[in-house]
Amino acid sequence: xxxxxxxxxxxxxxxxxxxxxxxxxxxxxxxxxxxxxxxxxxxxxxxxxxxxxxxxxxxxxxxxxxxxxxxxxxxxxxxxxxxxxxxxxxxxxxxxxxxxxxxxxxxxxxxxxxxxxxxxxxxxxxxxxxxxxxxxxxxxxxxxxxxxxxxxxxxxxxxxxxxxxxxxxxxxxxxxxxxxxxxxxxxxxxxxxxxxxxxxxxxxxxxxxxxxxxxxx
Ligand code: G16
Ligand code: MG
Numbered sequence: 001x002x003x004x005x006x007x008x009x010x011x012x013x014x015x016x017x018x019x020x021x022x023x024x025x026x027x028x029x030x031x032x033x034x035x036x037x038x039x040x041x042x043x044x045x046x047x048x049x050x051x052x053x054x055x056x057x058x059x060x061x062x063x064x065x066x067x068x069x070x071x072x073x074x075x076x077x078x079x080x081x082x083x084x085x086x087x088x089x090x091x092x093x094x095x096x097x098x099x100x101x102x103x104x105x106x107x108x109x110x111x112x113x114x115x116x117x118x119x120x121x122x123x124x125x126x127x128x129x130x131x132x133x134x135x136x137x138x139x140x141x142x143x144x145x146x147x148x149x150x151x152x153x154x155x156x157x158x159x160x161x162x163x164x165x166x167x168x169x170x171x172x173x174x175x176x177x178x179x180x181x182x183x184x185x186x187x188x189x190x191x192x193x194x195x196x197x198x199x200x201x202x203x204x205x206x207x208x209x210x211x212x213x214x215x216x217x
Contacts, residue, residue, distance in 0.1 A: 045170030094203025
């Protein structure tokens with residue numbers, strides 16, 4: 001039995017969600033907008049452009065395209081400075097065990113991320129070789145909750161969506177997986193990710209019996 005396991009990047013494989021938050025928070029405070037971790041939940045998995053729009057809506061700010069472009073560059077420059085020196089130590093607990101298990105059992109491993117910075121992160125953390133296919137923010141036109149990123153991932157290795165399993169830390173990502181007709185597994189808080197078919201606090205709670213059952217299904 002071969003299944004396709006699709007991993008989100010930020011907040012699932014690496015602890016970069018907090019860097020996105022810090023960079024957005026800096027911009028928001030500069031614009032006089034209060035931006036809390038609760039607000040940030042809605043930005044997770046959402047594209048850079050859409051994230052800025054959500055923050056501006058929060059502060060009731062209408063801006064010119066020129067200003068928006070400037071702020072997008074500013075946010076990304078700050079984010080890049082955080083990830084510049086990222087290494088294996090920022091891989092989230094339990095991830096390598098799960099990736100190794102799936103590789104040993106000849107399962108497909110795919111990346112489905114909204115980030116345009118996904119490839120350099122996979123390279124710097126030395127895990128890019130695990131992935132049979134990579135779909136990121138440079139490939140898709142419709143951001144999560146649209147299922148495009150996951151459907152493209154499945155297509156790249158000729159997998160049927162119902163044979164795909166998605167790991168996600170964001171509400172938008174879980175909704176994307178569900179509308180792609182894939183099995184959705186939330187990594188994070190049950191209260192936030194209640195739309196997922198399964199939720200685990202982190203990958204150390206996902207044991208091999210659970211994975212084995214997904215493969216057999
Ligand atoms: C990620 C993050 C989002 C971020 C988006 C775009 O997606 O969760 O917060 O806004 O990518 O990232 P970038 O600005 O680097 O292109 P994911 O899908 O990996 O969680
Ligand atoms: Mg994420």
